[in-house]
Amino acid sequence: MRDSIETTGLDLRPPSLLDSELMNSQMWLGGVLVALAAHVLLPVAAIISLGLLAESGLGDSEPEGYIEEHVVEARFVRRGKKLDPNKLPNRRVPRLSTAPDKSTVVSKNMNPEPPDKKDEQEPEDPVDDLVTRLGDRAKAFAEIAEERELEGDPEGVDFGTETEAKAGDIYRGKLKDFFQRGWTIPTTLGDTSKLKVTAEVEITRDLKVGASSILKRSGVPLFDQSVEDRFQQLRTLGTTLPEPPPEVAEQFLGKKININFTGKRP
Amino acid sequence: MNALRHLKSLSFIASVALIAAAFLLPTEGVGQGATEAGGEEKPLPTRVTITVDSPEKDLYRIALPDPIGNTNKLGAWGVEIMRNDLRLISLFKVLDHRSFIADAQKEGLGIEKPPWSSVGAQGVVKTEVMLSGNQVEIQARFYEIARGTTPLLSKTYKGGKNQTRQFMHEFANEIVGLLTGKRGVFGTRLAFARRVGPGRKDIYVSDFDGANHGRVSKGKGLSMLPSFGRGGIWYSVLSETGMFITNTSSKEKPVIEGSGLNMGVAVCGGRAYFSSTRDGNSEIYSANLDGSDVKRLTNHPGIDVSPTCGPGGKIGFVSSRHGGPQVFVMDASGGSPKRLTYKGDHNQTPAFCHDPDTPLLAFSGRDGGGFDIFTLNLKTGEYKRLTQGQGVNQDPAFSPDCRMVAFASSRGGLFISNPDGLNQTKVLSGSISTVRWSQ
Numbered sequence: 001m002r003d004s005i006e007t008t009g010l011d012l013r014p015p016s017l018l019d020s021e022l023m024n025s026q027m028w029l030g031g032v033l034v035a036l037a038a039h040v041l042l043p044v045a046a047i048i049s050l051g052l053l054a055e056s057g058l059g060d061s062e063p064e065g066y067i068e069e070h071v072v073e074a075r076f077v078r079r080g081k082k083l084d085p086n087k088l089p090n091r092r093v094p095r096l097s098t099a100p101d102k103s104t105v106v107s108k109n110m111n112p113e114p115p116d117k118k119d120e121q122e123p124e125d126p127v128d129d130l131v132t133r134l135g136d137r138a139k140a141f142a143e144i145a146e147e148r149e150l151e152g153d154p155e156g157v158d159f160g161t162e163t164e165a166k167a168g169d170i171y172r173g174k175l176k177d178f179f180q181r182g183w184t185i186p187t188t189l190g191d192t193s194k195l196k197v198t199a200e201v202e203i204t205r206d207l208k209v210g211a212s213s214i215l216k217r218s219g220v221p222l223f224d225q226s227v228e229d230r231f232q233q234l235r236t237l238g239t240t241l242p243e244p245p246p247e248v249a250e251q252f253l254g255k256k257i258n259i260n261f262t263g264k265r266p
Numbered sequence: 267m268n269a270l271r272h273l274k275s276l277s278f279i280a281s282v283a284l285i286a287a288a289f290l291l292p293t294e295g296v297g298q299g300a301t302e303a304g305g306e307e308k309p310l311p312t313r314v315t316i317t318v319d320s321p322e323k324d325l326y327r328i329a330l331p332d333p334i335g336n337t338n339k340l341g342a343w344g345v346e347i348m349r350n351d352l353r354l355i356s357l358f359k360v361l362d363h364r365s366f367i368a369d370a371q372k373e374g375l376g377i378e379k380p381p382w383s384s385v386g387a388q389g390v391v392k393t394e395v396m397l398s399g400n401q402v403e404i405q406a407r408f409y410e411i412a413r414g415t416t417p418l419l420s421k422t423y424k425g426g427k428n429q430t431r432q433f434m435h436e437f438a439n440e441i442v443g444l445l446t447g448k449r450g451v452f453g454t455r456l457a458f459a460r461r462v463g464p465g466r467k468d469i470y471v472s473d474f475d476g477a478n479h480g481r482v483s484k485g486k487g488l489s490m491l492p493s494f495g496r497g498g499i500w501y502s503v504l505s506e507t508g509m510f511i512t513n514t515s516s517k518e519k520p521v522i523e524g525s526g527l528n529m530g531v532a533v534c535g536g537r538a539y540f541s542s543t544r545d546g547n548s549e550i551y552s553a554n555l556d557g558s559d560v561k562r563l564t565n566h567p568g569i570d571v572s573p574t575c576g577p578g579g580k581i582g583f584v585s586s587r588h589g590g591p592q593v594f595v596m597d598a599s600g601g602s603p604k605r606l607t608y609k610g611d612h613n614q615t616p617a618f619c620h621d622p623d624t625p626l627l628a629f630s631g632r633d634g635g636g637f638d639i640f641t642l643n644l645k646t647g648e649y650k651r652l653t654q655g656q657g658v659n660q661d662p663a664f665s666p667d668c669r670m671v672a673f674a675s676s677r678g679g680l681f682i683s684n685p686d687g688l689n690q691t692k693v694l695s696g697s698i699s700t701v702r703w704s705q
Binding site: 179187225 | 322
């Protein structure tokens with residue numbers, strides 16, 4: 001067998017680690033080159049690609065340089081009546097329909113004696129009693145139907161879901177309302193639920209809409225344009241933003257905020 | 267041999283060093299610089315981010331200035347056709363061309379953004395109409411301001427002067443297709459019956475915008491209930507012995523006849539569907555397009571009338587089998603009848619949208635005194651009222667793209683609105699009934 005291999009001039013057997021004489025300089029060089037390619041060139045190529053990607057801005061999920069303080073809609077406080085913080089929350093239920101009937105006497109005896117015949121009294125006027133009962137029932141229904149004032153905050157927003165919040169949350173809700181009202185997109189755009197534009201806008205110290213720019217486009221120029229138009233409209237009209245509460249004013253006045261404009265509907 | 271061993275050791279060390287570097291480098295280079303040289307963390311500033319959603323939809327503002335070229339009259343007429351198309355589809359707000367401040371001659375077929383942005387245009391259509399004898403050449407461009415000054419559409423149409431209307435419809439269809447992904451249907455046709463005198467009705471056709479209307483029946487008696495199909499316009503004619511069905515290619519000779527009333531034909535999938543009293547009660551039948559192979563599809567003591575092409579090859583019809591007239595659907599062979607409308611006690615003249623994305627049925631429903639137009643979403647079961655308090659409105663027909671609904675109104679003509687009943691526009695005057703839209 002070995003003879004037959006030698007006659008061909010090529011030894012195709014796998015080299016043994018113990019058989020060092022089989023490793024010639026060409027094989028060593030080849031091994032080094034493969035090691036270099038696998039351990040050096042590939043990582044270097046990956047580093048360069050990452051660097052280029054970071055430079056181009058592609059793949060950035062959000063702009064860098066600051067930490068975003070997101071506010072999701074669920075945190076916006078609901079418009080409603082401010083309740084006394086010292087009281088337990090009020091959950092109104094119709095009193096008349098749940099309170100025990102005053103005329104009902106509940107015996108603690110499991111086997112009560114039948115009442116004496118002489119104690120039994122006919123209602124003076126059964127018709128009156130019926131009318132009273134009907135009236136009570138009507139009151140109960142009226143109470144259910146009564147429009148209850150929602151618990152919330154008088155400064156909240158209609159779409160809010162929370163009953164209490166920090167002053168900043170309330171103000172953010174107002175800002176959302178401010179930028180949303182009047183923002184329109186053309187009817188020719190079909191499904192916009194997946195479109196999103198991230199813009200930054202400055203709130204000037206005199207509560208006007210300052211410089212704005214698009215940080216991330218949606219890929220649909222008309223949708224992007226609708227956001228730019230909204231800012232331009234607010235600047236042209238000189239519309240005044242709602243005033244922030246003093247405790248959070250410095251968070252907003254003279255500062256830039258980010259706004260994600262999305263075409264989806266909750 | 268020693269040199270080779272040395273080389274092997276070196277290559278191993280180099281590999282380890284470079285791999286370590288590969289893992290270390292990104293954290294220094296791509297990181298946000300939060301760590302100072304001394305190791306102290308420097309907090310990044312925070313920025314408030316809010317999310318604004320649910321934008322309102324508004325009509326696309328489009329500007330169609332008067333054309334340039336050597337024929338002001340024909341050009342202005344042509345552009346007005348396009349303006350009207352875009353108004354009727356209820357997707358566009360066609361800006362008043364008298365408000366434009368751009369220098370039309372200087373711009374030519376191009377645009378400059380500022381004068382169009384300042385009038386609020388989102389899209390601009392520029393045209394040049396050149397007339398030479400009876401030949402016309404139309405250059406048309408469409409620009410979207412948000413996309414710059416390069417035209418998104420650029421077309422040249424050449425042909426006879428009498429093709430100007432067709433060319434304008436064609437370019438308007440292209441614009442709608444580009445902006446919405448679904449071409450417009452400008453240039454499609456309507457067929458309807460029109461009362462022309464006491465006891466006399468004739469069948470007419472017109473462009474969807476009411477232009478080019480003309481009579482197709484012979485005008486000798488009572489012709490009614492038209493529909494589009496192979497063979498031209500099909501309709502029913504009252505004769506001395508009853509009513510037969512004919513079409514425009516048979517020159518009003520009976521194609522489908524029999525004892526009693528044979529009427530209300532709809533051509534669906536290569537067969538004609540019609541109602542007939544040949545067996546006594548009014549039932550739905552089908553026949554080959556030459557009138558042969560008549561098959562009875564319904565068999566019920568209630569009255570079955572008004573067959574129409576339904577979704578998925580099914581046949582819609584109106585039946586009183588559950589009391590008052592309601593809209594039903596059945597297989598093309600007559601099996602599996604299913605009631606569709608449950609609200610109201612008198613629903614008739616069904617018309618289906620054949621776009622699978624818009625599963626709508628339009629019908630006339632009697633509510634109180636007169637009829638009004640309603641739609642039913644076959645997927646969600648939602649009913650929508652299109653007309654109310656505006657006279658008697660009936661016999662709806664969907665445009666092929668289902669973006670428009672045509673109907674006859676006692677307000678004196680044929681109206682077109684969007685599927686929500688908005689933007690109701692009269693496109694033709696007259697005492698009109700039983701409207702059909704070419705598909």
